[in-house]
Amino acid sequence: MKIEQIYTGCLAQGAYYIVSENEAAIIDPLREVKPYLDRLEKDNVTLKYIFETHFHADFVSGHLDLSEKTGAPIVYGPTAQPAFEAIIAEDNQIFEIGKIKIKALHTPGHTMESTTYLLIDENGTETAIFTGDTLFLGDVGRPDLAQKATNLTQEDLAGILYDSLQSKIMPLDDSITVYPAHGAGSACGKNMQKETVDILGNQKKTNYALNQPDKESFIREVLDGLTAPPKYFGMNVAMNKGGYESLDVVMNKGLNPVAAEDFEALAEETGALILDTRSPAEFHKGFIPNSINIGLKGDFAPWVGNMIVDVKHPLLLVTDEGTEEEVITRLSRVGFDNVLGYLNGSFAAWKNAGKETDEIKRISPAEFAEQFTENATVIDVRKLSEYSAEHVDNAFNKPLDTISDWIKTIDDSEHFFLHCAGGYRSMIAASVLNSHGIRNFTEIEGGFNGIKKLEKLPTTDFVCQSKTL
Template sequence: MLIQQIFTEKIAHSSYILAGERTCAVIDPRRDIEIYLEMTRELGIRITHILETHLHADFISGHMDLAQRTGARIYGPRSANYEIEYIPLSEGDIFTIEDMELKVLETPGHTPEHISYVVTDTSRGKEPVALFCGDTMFVGDVGRPDLFPGRAEELASGLYDTLHDKLMGLPDFCEIHPAHGAGSLCGRAMASKRTSILGYEKKYNYALEIKDRAGFIEALTTNMPDAPDHFSRCTEINRKGPQMVKELTFPDALDNDRFKEKMKDSIILDVRSFESFGGQHIPQAYNIDLNSNFPTYAGWLLPPEKDILLVTDSYSQAFEACKQLHRVGHDRITGYLEGGMYGWVTDGLPTKHVPQISASELHTRITDGKEAIILDVRSASEYRDLHLEGAINIPVHELRERHSELDKELETILICGSGQRSSMGCSILLQKGANDVKNVSGGMTGYSAAGYGPECPMCVLPWAPFRNR
């Protein structure tokens, strides 16, 4: 038995190849499936099973593409009620892949329809050796139960039963293979380690240490991070079946005139760095830096009913942006600006810019007492941990509605961890009619590094969900 993990950065998603000598299963595949085909070719094995643990919320599954390319059957929770062809699974179902026996456990809590796969390598022993638990249990955490409005306490209670009555009864040496790691918003406190064993999690996973049901429910339903907008969209797309990736054409390379014509009915997404966006950008454009947590924020901030036009530094950047947009269900990408911003400005076409404020400039403005709004667009928990005196907190995704709380005539200085989320915020405020916005380049990380404040607890963690974003 061989287990190969495939970790997808930014969405922090783990999928798996579970292989025997000749055949294998792919568990919770991502949408761009070439990596599974390449790896199985190298291993000399054939994909015969595609196993889904639940209706994924944060990404579009590659189950249909993989099935079409390989002829493998799709397996998933019976209660998911997929509209695609699949083999429905329920509690106690058992099937085999060569010497591996897979037993199905219904493990609701993160989602109502969730299942897990308990694997026994019968060539070596009779006890379970691996658990593919999807988003039920993570390393150091458990799945959040608050994604379904009005059902958080019900699902948290179900998750308590799942953990204590089913999963924790497996052998302590049983390996834990979750569907996400640190950086995902499917949980709250995932560790940086990507796999674990059950005995270790029993001892050190904070959620498993809460023995009282009421305390567990309270812990899992309070102070949870906001759930991005695309979570509910992705769930439904996965249930109905996404469009095949091979049917998605690469967007047209557009000259300035064609780009201007399409702008009337589209949104403009500038994926360049916040420094480049600040220098010159097309009016009304969103800025989501491709080097940031791009797919999460693209899914969160961009209206799904609109076509998307890309502004990039290169063809390769446009290609990468498309791949990551497809992962979160944004398929309506109709073009990219072929000549980039250089071609745009040398044609004398209109632009906007966002002045970049350094840490020292910001500190001088604060100490001089100059009137301005300092707007911290990080999450509420990051703000509670550390923030500038006098700064107000509106997380970047909330600016789409809460922009009206700000005086748009006042100078507004936006800050986040590094300058990326605050640049997103600047682009939103400019769309909403703000007249004077500035971005703190380097954010709280730079401000602390310059000696003007203590270290931001989240900014210094290399595996933190929003580090340098």
Template sequence: MKVIQFEDKPLAHYSYAIISGNEMVLVDPARDPKPYYLLAEKHNTKIKAVFETHPHADFVSSHLQIHKETGATIYVSKLVGANYPHQGFDDGNSITIGEIKFSAINSPGHSPDSITVIAVDDEKNHAMFSGDTLFIGDVGRPDLREKAGNMKAKREELAQSMYHTMQHKFNHLPNETIVYPAHGAGSLCGKNISTDSQSTLGRERKENWAFKKLTEEQFVSHILKDQPFIPSYFGFNVDINKKGADNLKNSIAKSTFHFKLDHSNLKNILIVDTRNKEDFNKNHLPHSINIMAQTEDDKFETWLGSIVKPGELFYIVVNSINERDNMLNRVAKIGYEKQLKGVITLSDVNYIESESLKLEEFKDRLDNFTIIDIRNKSEVEQGKVFESAISIPLNKLRDSKDSIPIDKPIVVHCAGGYRSAAGRSIISNLVENISVYDLGEEVNKFKK
């Protein structure tokens, strides 16, 4: 059994191609199908099937586009109520492609319509593509389907379902079964996911907390505690994936392009500036929010979908025309390309420059500043950096104008400097005649 794992690092998303002979199967493909097509060309294989383990919340899948362009059959649980051409794939269903038998296990918990896809080759090698049910070191969060999808379910109900899934659904599989999850560390679909990209079922049975001998009550209490925040776009993506996304290239082609913009007439519309904070601070358009997207380590997609609401129109600013296509693809990964008005590069016209914090003055006179901590609730609960800080998570900042004092200069901090750039830019748009500073990476000098 030949399994190729693809990683979308900003979203900590894993997708898979399984090759047997001259046939290929895909599991939970990302928005852009091109990498899978290139692999099929390289190995001279035909894409025969696409398995969707559930309607994903954190990214848009290309399953419908792949079906239209290759003729591959989409297999998904009948419980999804999918609006695209598909075959139901649930307990008792199986198909053979090449020399591999694929079968379905309904594995509710992360969502009520999740399946785990089991692959067994002619040498009895076992693999499980567990979607967002079983991660390495953790299981999927159960609190994303209360307001989205064909089947809505309360978090307590799904937590109970996950308990029974972990207790009963995989017992017949050998310890040697290789576990291939849909996400790794950094995903908001779980809270303590390992950095390992795969494991064995035997190892997970020994090390994963979800396989421990817990009562249902203990399990439910643990899984519901300290889950990360839910980004605005998660329910939006569930609905897109239930319907099937439009063709990627056609969809991103509709945004406009403004080269070396030399006048600011973009009033009453959000500007998302993706440049690094040094360039942003030197010069940026009014109403801009600085969500950096310079490397794969920048969690641009997650924060775009957390700060900007589904349906809200916006422009993005990039450094160069060379970045345009990449940024369009990153926006489309979370289905936001239809609300993107256009892409902008800036001319040398001076717009707005951000003030720099005088660190020594801040360090000596903390009481002269309002300090705003934009880390997530669970981070703050582990300990404050500044006792006097006001805690407002970044994803809630745009709606928190009334919670921000305006009697002193404001200093914004996060855990390491990436989020605070966005936070400073958001608060600057909310207050007038008050200096707003980004503590940035210097926050590390204040940690105990």
């Protein structure tokens, strides 16, 4: 028997590849299925089942493409109603893969179809659980995403989740390995540990949600501090439940090189958003007017989802040459399939064609220290927890993920400084502000990390972030 966790850091997502004898199972696959197909071919095994723990909200699963290419059936837990053919497991139903068995344990609460898969090895020993978003390391799945679909409140769902954990997870042996669908950084929970694998006994000791004295306390603690979920989540759920276009088709359409002379016209004709995926360091020096910068080398896909929201919106790309396929793949992971093409020759081609360009004023932390006065306006776009831990004195906290709200309050007649932790998020914010005609600001390279190193500017006392979540 072999269990392999295939972890994708930018989504903080874990898929699982399980082999016994000449058969395999895959749990919660990502959108691009070639890595799984390559593993199946290398191991010379047949994919018997594709297990889905629930209808994912934060990414588009590869279940449909994988099923089409292998013939393996898709398995969901009880109450699931997908728009395509699938096996809807009964609670405690057993599935055999080679010499091992996988038992479906219905664990509703995060969503009503949420299911944990219990692996029983060839000796009949309960060995591992694949918990999806029911149980994370250090946390549990947020119970506020399925409210509209169920006509239940988040309190109702949290109570159902409590019952699931107490009746299905807590009675299992402490030695069982826990394989969650997500780790630290995912928006599906609020307090996840950095590790991606643990034993259940340790989670029973260290996971705050598993250590509540009663259901009422569990509901209160799990709901406390929950921020609003990203707005694109609902669209990903709809794609996972209702179906989507094959990634092969998406890739063929998106890998369309567009000459600089045609790029502007295509944007105007289609209303496409120009997404520039180059680094903030390159973007600020020159870019196509009104384009939005979300750097590929960062939490690219989640920030695209947060900033653009509508997965159907047409996109035109400006990329570092040679990264076009990676960009389209990572966009597809969160459902942004409507890529019309990319600028052939990247930004250099646009500039060489004599087209209009724009730039963002960016300064170093040292220059910021020289220009800073007690009357300076500073906008910190980090999360509230980061800001609460430590920030520049009198800085305003305006988190990037709420920019569509606070951008309306900005007075462009008053200059302000803009920063995040390291410069990635602040350049996203800068590009959004600039595209809305707000230009009277200066972005700080290196963000608060660079500012703090100088030890020249007044900052609040550091507070451990875990106490401010």
